[in-house]
Amino acid sequence: MFLIEKAVALLxxxxxxxxxxxxxxxxxxxxxxxxxGFVLGSVxxxxxYAWSTPWVSTQARxxxxxxxxxxxxxxxxxxxxxxxLGGGVESPVPPLRLMPDxxxxxxxxxxxxxxxxxxxxxxxVLSGGIDSRLGGFSEAEAMRVFIRDLGVPDAAIFLxxxxxxxxxxxxxxxxxxxxxGVDRMVLVTSALHMPRARRLFEAQGLAVIPAATDHEAxxxxxxxxxxxxxxxxxxxxxxxxxxxxxxxxxx
Numbered sequence: 001m002f003l004i005e006k007a008v009a010l011l012x013x014x015x016x017x018x019x020x021x022x023x024x025x026x027x028x029x030x031x032x033x034x035x036x037g038f039v040l041g042s043v044x045x046x047x048x049y050a051w052s053t054p055w056v057s058t059q060a061r062x063x064x065x066x067x068x069x070x071x072x073x074x075x076x077x078x079x080x081x082x083x084x085l086g087g088g089v090e091s092p093v094p095p096l097r098l099m100p101d102x103x104x105x106x107x108x109x110x111x112x113x114x115x116x117x118x119x120x121x122x123x124x125v126l127s128g129g130i131d132s133r134l135g136g137f138s139e140a141e142a143m144r145v146f147i148r149d150l151g152v153p154d155a156a157i158f159l160x161x162x163x164x165x166x167x168x169x170x171x172x173x174x175x176x177x178x179x180x181g182v183d184r185m186v187l188v189t190s191a192l193h194m195p196r197a198r199r200l201f202e203a204q205g206l207a208v209i210p211a212a213t214d215h216e217a218x219x220x221x222x223x224x225x226x227x228x229x230x231x232x233x234x235x236x237x238x239x240x241x242x243x244x245x246x247x248x249x250x251x
Contacts (some may be wrong), residue, residue, distance in 0.1 A: 010095035012245060013238045014051035018044045048234070051241075055226035057233035060240040062217035065191040068210050073114035079207045082121040082186040083173050084112045085166065085197060086128020086139030088214070089146055100142040104214065105190050109143050111213040112183045117119065121186055124152060127160040127169045166197050166246070174204035183207060190214035192239060196246040 010016040021044035029037035050056050088105030092098055115121050124147065128139025138161040147157060160176060163169045177185060184207040191198050191212035201208050216236060 012241050014234055014241070015238070017053070018048035021047065027136035035165070040071045047168060049099040049229060051237035052231070052234040053227050054230050054233040055222070057230075057237040057240070058220055058226070061192055061236055062220050064145045064195060064240060064243055065212070065215055065217050068191050068194045068212035070191070070212065070215055070223050073111065073118040073211075074118060076118075076120050076186060076211050078120050079184050079209055080121065081123045081125060081177060081180070081188045082112050082181050082188055082211070083117050083125045083127055083169075083201075084108050084143060084147075085169050085187075085189040085193070086126070086163075087190070087193070087233055089139060089142045091130075091137030091139065100137070100145050102146065106146065107214040108190065109146045109187050110150065111211060113147050113152050115186060115211065116152050116156060123158060125158045125160055125173055125238065127163055127173050129162050129168075166193070167200055169197070170204050170206075171199040174206055177206065185209065186211050188213065190216075192216060192243055194245050199247070 011020060021040050025037045025041035025044060027037075027038055028034075044241040051060075053194040085108065088103050090097075090101040090103060092100055109126075111122075112124050114248045116124060126143040126147070128143065130138045138159070140161045144157055144159060148154070160169070160172045160175070163172045173185075177183065183205065185201070186209045187194070187198060187201055188211045190215060194210050194212045198208050198210055
């Protein structure tokens, strides 16, 4: 099922679908089906262009993120445990990288620290395993380095280091919380990822208080320049499609 999800996401992603249509266009042309090749090639260009425009990309992300608007830490409901999902902090890779690398979604760890300092949670579970391509620290361990520097004490930090995707995050964390007798948690992840992540944790029988951060779709006003293609917009569109596919497949 995991491979099916990845394959569907790849085919529906802007670049994946564009490349597939481009290959089919070349194949059709080589078989002298010039009209078919022209249509497929035109669709490929239009598909990639549309998803690469900031206007389309922002609207696609806003449609998902709007379910979980930004909230101050002080406004989040209390729970004994906050769970922070990996994906925003990469591990050190000595000697090339000696410290954790903070990505766009490192807001997750920062927000979790704010929740702790605001008295909204007593414990923080950092969830994320090791990237087998790089080895070294797990995502959970890399996040621990960051959250310590944000003033969260070791006694309040717990690691889940075995999961490599969102579904495994939910399974492994639920197992840990059941041992603690906890069935209610604050879930900290990016707003774009929150609907899918929340569903996965609730499927494990947990009551989830969403604490979304890292909102990407913040400039939704119309401007003509947003019809100019942009590599960042194309990447954002791909992430939005990935989340939609995950929701459709229930993963």
